[in-house]
Amino acid sequence: xxxxxxxxxxxxxxxxxxxxxxxxxxxxxxxxxxxxxxxxxxxxxxxxxxxxxxxxxxxxxxxxxxxxxxxxxxxxxxxxxxxxxxxxxxxxxxxxxxxxxxxxxxxxxxxxxxxxxxxxxxxxxxxxxxxxxxxxxxxxxxxxxxxxxxxxxxxxxxxxxxxxxxxxxxxxxxxxxxxxxxxxxxxxxxxxxxxxxxxxxxxxxxxxxxxxxxxxxxxxxxxxxxxxxxxxxxxxxxxxxxxxxxxxxxxxxxxxxxxxxxxxxxxxxxxx
DNA sequence: CCCCAGGCACAGA
DNA sequence: TCTGTGCATGGG
Numbered sequence: 001x002x003x004x005x006x007x008x009x010x011x012x013x014x015x016x017x018x019x020x021x022x023x024x025x026x027x028x029x030x031x032x033x034x035x036x037x038x039x040x041x042x043x044x045x046x047x048x049x050x051x052x053x054x055x056x057x058x059x060x061x062x063x064x065x066x067x068x069x070x071x072x073x074x075x076x077x078x079x080x081x082x083x084x085x086x087x088x089x090x091x092x093x094x095x096x097x098x099x100x101x102x103x104x105x106x107x108x109x110x111x112x113x114x115x116x117x118x119x120x121x122x123x124x125x126x127x128x129x130x131x132x133x134x135x136x137x138x139x140x141x142x143x144x145x146x147x148x149x150x151x152x153x154x155x156x157x158x159x160x161x162x163x164x165x166x167x168x169x170x171x172x173x174x175x176x177x178x179x180x181x182x183x184x185x186x187x188x189x190x191x192x193x194x195x196x197x198x199x200x201x202x203x204x205x206x207x208x209x210x211x212x213x214x215x216x217x218x219x220x221x222x223x224x225x226x227x228x229x230x231x232x233x234x235x236x237x238x239x240x241x242x243x244x245x246x247x248x249x250x251x252x253x254x255x256x257x258x259x260x261x262x263x264x265x266x267x268x269x270x271x272x
Numbered sequence: 273c274c275c276c277a278g279g280c281a282c283a284g285a
Numbered sequence: 286t287c288t289g290t291g292c293a294t295g296g297g
Contacts, residue, residue, distance in 0.1 A: 017278055018278095111278080111279095112279095112280095114277090114278055114279080115277090115278080115279035115280060116276090116277060116278095116279055116280080117277055117278085117279095118276075118277040118278085119277085119278075121277075122277090122278080171280090172280090175280080175281095209280095209281085210279090210280065210281085211280085212279060212280050212281085213279090213280095214278070214279060214280090215278090215279070215280085218278070231278070232278095233278035233279085234277080234278065234279090235278065236278085265278075269278090
């Protein structure tokens with residue numbers, strides 16, 4: 001499947017900190033595991049991406065996953081024509097970013113793991129968790145490398161704490177176990193959170209052990225596609241303080257704060 | 273060896 | 286409600 005879009009850059013998305021299972025395999029080529037599927041993405045041109053999957057699978061999964069119906073160019077245009085010089089530069093720099101629609105449970109567990117870890121360490125831990133608790137993905141594209149889906153809530157809820165610890169989770173092992181159990185025994189219904197407003201979503205998610213405001217925001221944005229809310233991590237906090245002297249007005253970007261946050265994060269973290 | 277990482281729970285004020 | 290602190294582990 002060949003996708004044409006002025007705002008679809010797989011390198012930028014892979015390095016945007018929102019997903020942890022998208023990896024460079026060649027120049028202009030990335031692998032991605034999501035929804036128990038494996039695909040290879042190739043950046044053919046600045047506005048063309050080849051996805052190695054059937055049209056049926058594209059329509060069913062990836063069109064939605066990459067949020068391809070949404071017009072990011074409109075936002076980029078508004079920022080590059082606007083008064084804010086930092087966001088102007090950030091939007092130009094990260095104009096191929098999109099907010100992915102990832103699996104809520106995977107986001108919950110992944111961002112619990114993310115606390116107090118850097119991104120390479122997060123990715124390593126997640127891969128170990130998938131190898132140990134995920135099911136094997138059958139796809140010839142994997143090229144002989146055993147590839148595993150993200151674990152189901154049931155598989156993690158039934159794990160032993162000391163086995164979880166072996167995957168490098170550290171003190172987060174109990175957070176993972178208890179959160180998975182909360183999903184399985186329906187103390188929380190992640191898919192139902194899609195329809196609630198941001199305050200309600202945050203209230204429910206932060207009840208989970210090991211889930212604070214930051215992690216909840218990431219689950220909300222990347223797993224439930226609440227693009228109106230913006231996670232504030234150390235990088236965004238740095239932007240708000242150093243660039244805006246803590247006077248940034250999120251209300252200017254009501255409804256799309258999560259997307260604005262993504263341009264900020266990617267620019268601050270990656271540009272030299 | 274050092275410091276820090278897309279934070280959190282918990283204790284004490 | 287706010288601030289400080291310990292936390293397991295690995296990358297740089």
